[in-house]
Amino acid sequence: MKISKVVSLILAVAMLSIVLVACSGGSGDAVLTMATNAEFPPFEYLEGEEIVGADVDMAKALAEKLGMELEITNIDFDAALTGAATGKYDVAVAGITANDERRKNMDFSNDYYKASQAIIVMADSEIKVAADLEGKTVSCQEGTTGEQYLLDNEYAIQSFKTGAEAISALTTGKVQAVVIDDAVAKALSDKQNGATIVLDEPLTKENYAIATKKGNTELVEKINKALDELKADGTLAAIFAEYDLAFDAE
Numbered sequence: 001m002k003i004s005k006v007v008s009l010i011l012a013v014a015m016l017s018i019v020l021v022a023c024s025g026g027s028g029d030a031v032l033t034m035a036t037n038a039e040f041p042p043f044e045y046l047e048g049e050e051i052v053g054a055d056v057d058m059a060k061a062l063a064e065k066l067g068m069e070l071e072i073t074n075i076d077f078d079a080a081l082t083g084a085a086t087g088k089y090d091v092a093v094a095g096i097t098a099n100d101e102r103r104k105n106m107d108f109s110n111d112y113y114k115a116s117q118a119i120i121v122m123a124d125s126e127i128k129v130a131a132d133l134e135g136k137t138v139s140c141q142e143g144t145t146g147e148q149y150l151l152d153n154e155y156a157i158q159s160f161k162t163g164a165e166a167i168s169a170l171t172t173g174k175v176q177a178v179v180i181d182d183a184v185a186k187a188l189s190d191k192q193n194g195a196t197i198v199l200d201e202p203l204t205k206e207n208y209a210i211a212t213k214k215g216n217t218e219l220v221e222k223i224n225k226a227l228d229e230l231k232a233d234g235t236l237a238a239i240f241a242e243y244d245l246a247f248d249a250e
């Protein structure tokens with residue numbers, strides 16, 4: 001009959017919407033948006049079209065703990081920082097050094113990795129220690145703590161969007177050294193078939209943390225709790241080991 005058809009149609013629509021709500025997790029917050037710059041191996045880099053790396057695996061593990069779906073956007077490093085600061089993205093995870101300067105504009109999770117700036121030179125370079133950089137031109141990545149270190153020490157610099165471009169400036173003789181985060185220096189130098197080496201002299205002491213919009217305490221607390229759990233159960237150590245990274249951020 002006509003009425004029972006209408007009733008069953010209403011029921012069908014009602015059941016369908018219940019299924020749809022169940023699938024979306026029943027909340028508009030189920031997605032964690034993350035900005036990164038996939039030019040920073042082994043923390044984040046492209047494998048074909050896919051963004052992979054230690055930070056990516058860590059972010060996936062975090063999102064899983066938070067019961068959220070991770071959505072990663074690959075943009076320039078400075079844009080990733082601004083994107084987190086303005087809240088365009090929930091978080092930026094990009095080997096980001098948490099420092100006082102940045103804390104003016106954004107909040108950070110607890111530290112998850114210890115790093116330092118390192119020097120890459122040509123294997124036959126006369127530059128053997130940091131003091132030999134005096135009077136040389138050094139390349140670096142724009143908007144990074146490596147660039148800041150070089151500016152603070154008044155070196156002549158050439159800044160590039162990516163570490164890969166910074167190292168090609170070295171191998172093509174435009175600069176005499178590169179300053180970039182230690183693990184990334186090693187990863188980039190390893191690709192040069194012995195033409196370049198990383199000097200064993202840490203220039204700075206830095207800690208990586210996850211950036212969020214200032215005042216986003218609720219998210220920072222959730223992330224810190226999840227990070228603690230991932231540290232305690234060995235997940236984080238296992239992720240970093242997979243990428244040959246020493247894990248010592250306790």
Ligand code: GLN
Nearest residue numbers: 040094095096097144145
């Ligand atoms: N750790 C450095 C910084 O925060 C570099 C990060 C990066 O280039 N992805 O500035």
